Amino acid sequence: MPLNDTSVSPAQKKGRLLLIPNTLDLGCTGEPGESPLPDLREVLPLGALQAAAGLRYWVAENAKTTRAFLKRVAEVQALLTPIQEQDIQVLPRPPKGGQKKPGSGQDQAVRALLAPALAGHDVGLISEAGLPAVADPGSAVVLAAHRAGIEVVPFAGPSSLVLALAASGLHGQSFAFVGYLPVEASQRVQRIRDLELLSRKSHQTQLVIETPYRNAALWQALVQHLQLDTLLSVSCGLTLADGWSRTATVEQWRKRPLNLPDKVPAVFSWLAS
Amino acid sequence: MPLNDTSVSPAQKKGRLLLIPNTLDLGCTGEPGESPLPDLREVLPLGALQAAAGLRYWVAENAKTTRAFLKRVAEVQALLTPIQEQDIQVLPRPPKGGQKKPGSGQDQAVRALLAPALAGHDVGLISEAGLPAVADPGSAVVLAAHRAGIEVVPFAGPSSLVLALAASGLHGQSFAFVGYLPVEASQRVQRIRDLELLSRKSHQTQLVIETPYRNAALWQALVQHLQLDTLLSVSCGLTLADGWSRTATVEQWRKRPLNLPDKVPAVFSWLAS
Numbered sequence: 001m002p003l004n005d006t007s008v009s010p011a012q013k014k015g016r017l018l019l020i021p022n023t024l025d026l027g028c029t030g031e032p033g034e035s036p037l038p039d040l041r042e043v044l045p046l047g048a049l050q051a052a053a054g055l056r057y058w059v060a061e062n063a064k065t066t067r068a069f070l071k072r073v074a075e076v077q078a079l080l081t082p083i084q085e086q087d088i089q090v091l092p093r094p095p096k097g098g099q100k101k102p103g104s105g106q107d108q109a110v111r112a113l114l115a116p117a118l119a120g121h122d123v124g125l126i127s128e129a130g131l132p133a134v135a136d137p138g139s140a141v142v143l144a145a146h147r148a149g150i151e152v153v154p155f156a157g158p159s160s161l162v163l164a165l166a167a168s169g170l171h172g173q174s175f176a177f178v179g180y181l182p183v184e185a186s187q188r189v190q191r192i193r194d195l196e197l198l199s200r201k202s203h204q205t206q207l208v209i210e211t212p213y214r215n216a217a218l219w220q221a222l223v224q225h226l227q228l229d230t231l232l233s234v235s236c237g238l239t240l241a242d243g244w245s246r247t248a249t250v251e252q253w254r255k256r257p258l259n260l261p262d263k264v265p266a267v268f269s270w271l272a273s
Numbered sequence: 274m275p276l277n278d279t280s281v282s283p284a285q286k287k288g289r290l291l292l293i294p295n296t297l298d299l300g301c302t303g304e305p306g307e308s309p310l311p312d313l314r315e316v317l318p319l320g321a322l323q324a325a326a327g328l329r330y331w332v333a334e335n336a337k338t339t340r341a342f343l344k345r346v347a348e349v350q351a352l353l354t355p356i357q358e359q360d361i362q363v364l365p366r367p368p369k370g371g372q373k374k375p376g377s378g379q380d381q382a383v384r385a386l387l388a389p390a391l392a393g394h395d396v397g398l399i400s401e402a403g404l405p406a407v408a409d410p411g412s413a414v415v416l417a418a419h420r421a422g423i424e425v426v427p428f429a430g431p432s433s434l435v436l437a438l439a440a441s442g443l444h445g446q447s448f449a450f451v452g453y454l455p456v457e458a459s460q461r462v463q464r465i466r467d468l469e470l471l472s473r474k475s476h477q478t479q480l481v482i483e484t485p486y487r488n489a490a491l492w493q494a495l496v497q498h499l500q501l502d503t504l505l506s507v508s509c510g511l512t513l514a515d516g517w518s519r520t521a522t523v524e525q526w527r528k529r530p531l532n533l534p535d536k537v538p539a540v541f542s543w544l545a546s
Binding site for chain 2: 019024038039041042043044045046047131132133134135136137138139140141142143144145146151152153154155156157158159161162163164165166167168169170171172173174175176177178179204231233235238239244245246247248
């Protein structure tokens with residue numbers, strides 16, 4: 001361990017779990033024909049960049065993309081530890097159904113990721129896009145940190161869900177993110193109808209995401225199965241130079257077919273009246 | 274109009290509605306004894322700061338706090354238009370019950386706010402804290418923009434709701450923000466129980482906010498009325514130097530009374546198992 005590793009706290013003192021936001025350009029390469037990738041400073045505040053640059057220990061969904069992120073950080077903020085010396089542990093894949101009933105093996109694996117924090121080092125948690133532990137499996141690590149008495153510090157950064165909500169113009173004083181819809185057609189239709197009913201009864205905006213290559217299929221199902229007067233919104237490529245957000249009634253959308261790109265992240269939301 | 278106002282687009286071209294994030298330190302003065310206010314660059318990305326600095330027309334909840342925000346922006350980014358020449362229009366107070374059934378007078382008042390955009394100028398929408406149109410009445414303006422064919426561009430910035438969710442360690446793949454709970458005691462208890470049931474049935478994290486001076490009363494009600502094994506989290510002063518987030522079971526909270534400050538914004542969340 002280098003002597004100048006300032007992330008080492010005095011003896012016995014635990015490190016913290018720092019929640020480091022990522023950009024929203026997952027899967028975008030910035031190559032010709034695509035939107036250029038934004039400079040990290042345009043979308044991440046300095047607080048997050050400085051925190052990221054000072055870390056050595058990470059918990060991530062993917063080590064390769066985390067190193068790519070650190071490379072982008074290094075372009076705008078000197079790293080305390082060179083990328084090749086960074087310690088990146090990968091989150092175990094959660095059991096199907098999320099963290100509902102994690103097995104004890106899963107619990108133990110998650111706790112083990114926090115060993116550096118128990119030894120006095122700050123640990124960064126990072127997601128593939130946006131805020132960690134929002135719409136991704138990272139929350140198990142955060143909960144384990146609370147249980148172990150490790151301080152959790154979230155850093156401000158972009159979240160596609162609330163950016164899409166803001167840009168939708170749909171009710172922002174009550175909203176729900178419900179993850180992915182079923183892929184199987186009849187189950188998907190049923191879920192769309194259930195969520196529309198919930199939206200109407202609770203006056204609650206419903207938000208979902210989809211794997212980009214299925215964006216067009218999800219859009220088609222929403223336009224086809226939601227009621228005519230339901231407001232339907234889509235945000236595509238948020239924070240990218242050619243990103244856009246549009247909202248209209250389902251009736252209007254039926255008259256105005258929309259082609260969604262199959263490689264750009266999108267967020268879908270609706271509000272029934 | 275100054276000749277160098279670059280927000281003026283060519284004839285006929287509409288301006289855009291830019292969603293400018295604010296900080297999360299609403300109501301905090303940074304005076305001795307309080308947390309110092311963060312440098313704007315620490316919590317807002319450069320993209321948002323540059324967009325804010327280039328605007329002249331605003332729609333805001335409050336003109337005075339918007340000028341205070343612009344003064345903070347000016348400390349880190351030169352404003353294109355001096356503060357005293359900025360055109361800040363204030364959002365009409367929404368009718369009780371939110372935007373559910375806005376009267377036509379309300380609709381007209383909201384549309385009028387977009388006149389500068391129809392005349393070719395970019396208009397900034399800003400909230401008292403965090404992202405505009407999330408947990409505030411700004412969504413009516415955004416929806417009016419979509420209806421008028423005005424492009425809506427959200428800028429990345431902090432949202433206390435998703436930061437609190439990330440920091441809670443509660444399920445982040447399904448969550449709902451339900452605004453404020455009723456103030457009246459028996460209605461509040463009923464709502465807490467309903468939302469706990471919903472959380473259990475849907476495995477969905479529930480988030481609420483409260484006016485800071487009622488933080489302690491809400492906390493007491495949650496600890497008293499949620500089930501013992503429900504996970505309950507509170508984030509206080511997010512992005513402030515002395516902000517913190519903690520999560521434990523209700524059973525643990527009952528043994529560990531917590532004093533919540535009465536002037537610092539907090540976000541509450543829970544997940545029933």
